[in-house]
Amino acid sequence: MRTIMLGAPGSGKGTVATKLAVVYDIPHISTGDLFRHHIKEHTSLGKQAETYISAGKLVPDEVTIGMVAERLQESDCADGFILDGFPRTINQADSLDVLLAKDGRAIDLVINLMVSDETILSRISGRRVCASCGQIYNMKTQPSREDGICDLCGGSLTQRADDAPQTVLKRLETYRVQTEPLIEHYTEKELLLEIDNEHSSAITVQTIVAFLAGLH
Numbered sequence: 001m002r003t004i005m006l007g008a009p010g011s012g013k014g015t016v017a018t019k020l021a022v023v024y025d026i027p028h029i030s031t032g033d034l035f036r037h038h039i040k041e042h043t044s045l046g047k048q049a050e051t052y053i054s055a056g057k058l059v060p061d062e063v064t065i066g067m068v069a070e071r072l073q074e075s076d077c078a079d080g081f082i083l084d085g086f087p088r089t090i091n092q093a094d095s096l097d098v099l100l101a102k103d104g105r106a107i108d109l110v111i112n113l114m115v116s117d118e119t120i121l122s123r124i125s126g127r128r129v130c131a132s133c134g135q136i137y138n139m140k141t142q143p144s145r146e147d148g149i150c151d152l153c154g155g156s157l158t159q160r161a162d163d164a165p166q167t168v169l170k171r172l173e174t175y176r177v178q179t180e181p182l183i184e185h186y187t188e189k190e191l192l193l194e195i196d197n198e199h200s201s202a203i204t205v206q207t208i209v210a211f212l213a214g215l216h
């Protein structure tokens, strides 16, 4: 299964993709996570990406597409993958088609997660991430047992730098202008599945699994 998760920042792409990756035993590839890893390791790619990310802008396509192309060549992608946060522009979508076609591969499903603006803002403002293991919490809806401490590893919970309020507004604008056109793009290709992710990600995952089971 070769899938793309679409949706606004804070729509829950990462949470849903993580769960689907477990169900189907395929890698969850988040470009945001790949960039944050590069930034943490101070690589040259990380340095290039950081300025754009902290301004709420997209990292240039040349950098992003090259990084994803490399990742998709790895052997764990042979039986499928879930892309989270890529493509984010029509140009990225076209490049993805080209690079998959080289190995006779193609995308078979694009899942668009739908949530209200109000929910997006509340999810992002409450989001906390474990600095050690990356586990995601929400202060309001999914708090850790102990304030500021990860349940899984005891690491400390931090806010993503680009979750600061001004950057969030810029990210939402970037999404509307550059990424939202992909919804129509994939509708035209008859690949789009729209799912309400306003409430529980567990129900969203069940709905997707039931849909895919119905296809076979």
Ligand code: ADP
Residues within 6 Å of the ligand: 008, 009, 010, 013, 031, 032, 033, 035, 052, 053, 054, 056, 057, 058, 059, 060, 064, 084, 085, 086, 087, 088, 089, 092, 162, 171
């Ligand atoms: P979210 O979906 O919540 O905005 P991500 O973790 O997916 O968060 O992305 C964080 C940031 O990384 C984005 O705001 C953007 O700057 C950069 N980024 C991620 N994926 C891409 C992409 N496909 N193209 C360009 N920039 C990207």
Ligand code: ZN
Residues within 6 Å of the ligand: 130, 131, 132, 133, 134, 135, 150, 151, 152, 153, 154, 155
């Ligand atoms: Zn942790």
